[in-house]
Amino acid sequence: MAINVKGSQCETREARLGSITTYSGTLQDIGAQSVCSGCLDEKKRCFSQSSMCNSMCALNQAARINDVAIVHHGPVGCAATAMDVPNTWGLLADTLGKKRDNFGWTCTDMTESDTVFGAVDNLKEVIIETYNRYKPKAIFIGASCVSGVIGEDLEGVLDDLKEQVPVPIAPIHCEGFKSQIWASGFDATFHAILRYIVKPPKKKTNKVNVINFAGGTTWDSRGEVKRLFNALGVEPTFFLASSSVEELEEMSEAVATISTCSTLSSYIGNGLEKEYGVPYIRSLQPHGIVGYEDWARKLAKVLGKEKEAEIFIAQEKEKYQAKIDEVVAKLQGKRAMIAMGPGFGVNYSRILQSFGMKVEHLSVWHFDKQYDDGQLPPALAYQLEYSENDFSFSVNDLQNFEYINILNRLVPDILISRHGGTTVWSHKIGIPALNVFDEYTSFGYQGTLRFAQSVLYAITNKSFTENLAKRVKLPYKEWSLKQPFDAFIK
Amino acid sequence: MTKILDEPRYVCALGALQTVEAIYKAIPVVHAGPGCTAKVSIGGRSGYLGTQTVPCTNVGETEVVFGGEEKLHDVIENSLKVMDGDIFIVLSGCTTEIVGDDIDNVVGTFKDSEKPVLSVPTAGFKGTNIEGHEWVVDAIIDQYLSKRYFGEKIKGLVNIWGPVPSYDPHWVGNFRELENLIRELGLTPNCIFGEYRGIDNINLVPRAKYNLLVAPWVGLGNVKNLKEKFGTPYLHYPTLPIGAHETSLFLRTVGKEFNVDSNLVEELITRKEKEYYYYIERSCSFFFENRASSKMFSTVASADYALSLSRFFVNDMGLVPSKQYITEGVPEEHYDRIRQYFKEFNYEIEAEVVFSNDGYQIHQQIENDDYAGTPLILGSIYEKKLASKLNGTFLCVSTPYAERVVIHSSYVGYHGGLKLLEDLYTSVFQKFN
Numbered sequence A: 001m002a003i004n005v006k007g008s009q010c011e012t013r014e015a016r017l018g019s020i021t022t023y024s025g026t027l028q029d030i031g032a033q034s035v036c037s038g039c040l041d042e043k044k045r046c047f048s049q050s051s052m053c054n055s056m057c058a059l060n061q062a063a064r065i066n067d068v069a070i071v072h073h074g075p076v077g078c079a080a081t082a083m084d085v086p087n088t089w090g091l092l093a094d095t096l097g098k099k100r101d102n103f104g105w106t107c108t109d110m111t112e113s114d115t116v117f118g119a120v121d122n123l124k125e126v127i128i129e130t131y132n133r134y135k136p137k138a139i140f141i142g143a144s145c146v147s148g149v150i151g152e153d154l155e156g157v158l159d160d161l162k163e164q165v166p167v168p169i170a171p172i173h174c175e176g177f178k179s180q181i182w183a184s185g186f187d188a189t190f191h192a193i194l195r196y197i198v199k200p201p202k203k204k205t206n207k208v209n210v211i212n213f214a215g216g217t218t219w220d221s222r223g224e225v226k227r228l229f230n231a232l233g234v235e236p237t238f239f240l241a242s243s244s245v246e247e248l249e250e251m252s253e254a255v256a257t258i259s260t261c262s263t264l265s266s267y268i269g270n271g272l273e274k275e276y277g278v279p280y281i282r283s284l285q286p287h288g289i290v291g292y293e294d295w296a297r298k299l300a301k302v303l304g305k306e307k308e309a310e311i312f313i314a315q316e317k318e319k320y321q322a323k324i325d326e327v328v329a330k331l332q333g334k335r336a337m338i339a340m341g342p343g344f345g346v347n348y349s350r351i352l353q354s355f356g357m358k359v360e361h362l363s364v365w366h367f368d369k370q371y372d373d374g375q376l377p378p379a380l381a382y383q384l385e386y387s388e389n390d391f392s393f394s395v396n397d398l399q400n401f402e403y404i405n406i407l408n409r410l411v412p413d414i415l416i417s418r419h420g421g422t423t424v425w426s427h428k429i430g431i432p433a434l435n436v437f438d439e440y441t442s443f444g445y446q447g448t449l450r451f452a453q454s455v456l457y458a459i460t461n462k463s464f465t466e467n468l469a470k471r472v473k474l475p476y477k478e479w480s481l482k483q484p485f486d487a488f489i490k
Numbered sequence B: 001m002t003k004i005l006d007e008p009r010y011v012c013a014l015g016a017l018q019t020v021e022a023i024y025k026a027i028p029v030v031h032a033g034p035g036c037t038a039k040v041s042i043g044g045r046s047g048y049l050g051t052q053t054v055p056c057t058n059v060g061e062t063e064v065v066f067g068g069e070e071k072l073h074d075v076i077e078n079s080l081k082v083m084d085g086d087i088f089i090v091l092s093g094c095t096t097e098i099v100g101d102d103i104d105n106v107v108g109t110f111k112d113s114e115k116p117v118l119s120v121p122t123a124g125f126k127g128t129n130i131e132g133h134e135w136v137v138d139a140i141i142d143q144y145l146s147k148r149y150f151g152e153k154i155k156g157l158v159n160i161w162g163p164v165p166s167y168d169p170h171w172v173g174n175f176r177e178l179e180n181l182i183r184e185l186g187l188t189p190n191c192i193f194g195e196y197r198g199i200d201n202i203n204l205v206p207r208a209k210y211n212l213l214v215a216p217w218v219g220l221g222n223v224k225n226l227k228e229k230f231g232t233p234y235l236h237y238p239t240l241p242i243g244a245h246e247t248s249l250f251l252r253t254v255g256k257e258f259n260v261d262s263n264l265v266e267e268l269i270t271r272k273e274k275e276y277y278y279y280i281e282r283s284c285s286f287f288f289e290n291r292a293s294s295k296m297f298s299t300v301a302s303a304d305y306a307l308s309l310s311r312f313f314v315n316d317m318g319l320v321p322s323k324q325y326i327t328e329g330v331p332e333e334h335y336d337r338i339r340q341y342f343k344e345f346n347y348e349i350e351a352e353v354v355f356s357n358d359g360y361q362i363h364q365q366i367e368n369d370d371y372a373g374t375p376l377i378l379g380s381i382y383e384k385k386l387a388s389k390l391n392g393t394f395l396c397v398s399t400p401y402a403e404r405v406v407i408h409s410s411y412v413g414y415h416g417g418l419k420l421l422e423d424l425y426t427s428v429f430q431k432f433n
């Protein structure tokens, strides 16, 4: 089902893309099934562990924008995502020297009687009050399971508030129960942005929309992107972290949209292309050398700057390749397992193979057999063609029991993960783990060098892992770890 | 009136899953949406369990439409097979209660299982995580401890209750320090939370001679329940003892109530105070000779920290209280009693108490009040910017406290008071003073 920007909600990934959260097989098998319609069926778990919900993804994305307010229509527990905001997006804005004085996060604090009688009137009052308090440039209404189950009409409030609230009000339909795939939450937020905030272009600029997670400052990753882009004669605008409503409004004026995570950007990238003709760069993610070069070249092609890109790449190569080779020589034949979201996971399998390492297994949290353009994800297409081995592959919705079970069997030299709360379990069973929490880890030549070094160091000094593993145990029974990891999937 | 919660400082009743996780090898089984566990796990990271290992039904569209009882049954059944736990506690969330799943009925089918399976309705719209904490403890009392005989009372055994796991940033350390104080009095502490305290400690609860509750309000229901079920008398001491004044008072009160020889108590206090004041004596210049020290303070915190810190800064350090903001959604029935606690400082000093969960209004009031110079603000991460705007001193002591890493330290006791002073004056000395 294609993107419909005019619709009040976007469809979930299950409905739109046929994405799934359960699978066990191999890379080539899931690849073959991806191109046959109706092959990849969702199955049920009869043992499951806490995962995440699309509300977390949706509202945590929206909260990155510096001058918006979020009115969360739900009970207080749902709004807990707000607690992480000051120390992440507040600090990022401080570090980048941007203001966040108009940001606010309020909650309608739904109680038992609200679940019976509904609470749309209170919602309206809270929206007005929130506007008066913070004067944000836009207000997002965050849906919750409770507002969804009792059928609150979020669009219904918009007309009534036009006079009192002179900024866009955009409902985000991220009711947690609606999709088992939390990445649907990214889409819900980008849908709200496309529908209510982005304006038709007035001019064309030389800006490129960069869809990324944080664009943190750990090693001036924003500066690194800018360095490449400037060589190509364009400027990056980073979304959504520390962006502004004005920047969102002008997304339609950009020369292109590119991203560091294809799972994150599918909806907005394709949506901007479909609605406003902004070219969406369909490349590998800019991680590892092959990914980075593909990313840079595909962008350069759209800009007609192929020559400049080649010069830039050659300079980078000159500076870093020998050093990378030196480190990578020590990684030959090392065995790895990867557990990540699908975009990053497949990309990292390619990077580790390029280091001469053996990918033993890839666990992804969900699986998109296609993106919103109906095409196979580029990183997957690449691996289906070039991966040296047909490694085992699972899709498991962050199910700890499943991926730790696999890890415990394979005993690789290292686990590479990206999600918070994943590495400790690996250390507990004596396997070093490296969390590539920063999305710019392994960005470009310099990042690739750093990543290779990090892998080497993690494998070389196992002191922490061994110390911990000697003294603690997993919360699973011996018996259960001997069962196949998919024993509880029906 | 508009019902608005601006800057959430607590979560819903389901947050009590952190109380379950605080009991070693107790396994929460969550019957709720897929994101609920991760969202309400506000303080906890990994431990024996971690967010991702908590069994959960991850309720989706199917369960909302057709009910989730079957899924719950499967997940409980398989949790018993997979998870290495001693006691399983089923916690329900909003969606499952709205769609009307009969959770007790499902849990009832496991009454003969090898490990106890209990259930607690913790729908988000029914209460806060602090209330949920009390409900979990009640469930253990009613559904487990009351069901069999665990043995005779043990002389000198004292159950300790009070800090809410993970919600109190220092909960583990605070419990350990309370245990130490009880031990110093020659009594035997028993606590069911933190550091390998688990089912054996739960089983000792009915055998205790006394229950000690160190909290202004949460847990009162539990100690009353324990008195009713097991005839155990309780002492309700509302203040977490921080620093010399309060800790000595605490030791005297507990000693008297639990029949400890008063000579022993006085000797202990003399020794501890002497030690404490050795360090205070050495540090006076830090406290009083800089340009940034505050004379007046406000807490923006849960009732336990608001009260305990106020008592420390007034009765130990000689500061004057401005308004004290209590932010964890205290049930109204406790308002009067808590207000009274803030009228019992040295020199008949009193503090005005404001119960509010509206961060915006709290900040407005603080901005409008006169602190006779730079204010000292003891609050959550939300107060950090406010404090710097007012050129004040800030210490993060209450949820959300994301900027603090607390591993095992505590503000309780004589040592805790010194630790608090270290933290506070470190922040004073980090700016021009």
Ligand code: SF4
Pocket (backbone or CB within 6 Å): A053, A054, A055, A056, A074, A077, A078, A143, A144, A145, A146, A174, A175, A176, A177, B032, B033, B034, B035, B036, B037, B039, B093, B094, B095
């Ligand atoms: S109630 Fe629903 S939206 Fe809220 S945290 Fe739970 S799963 Fe997510």
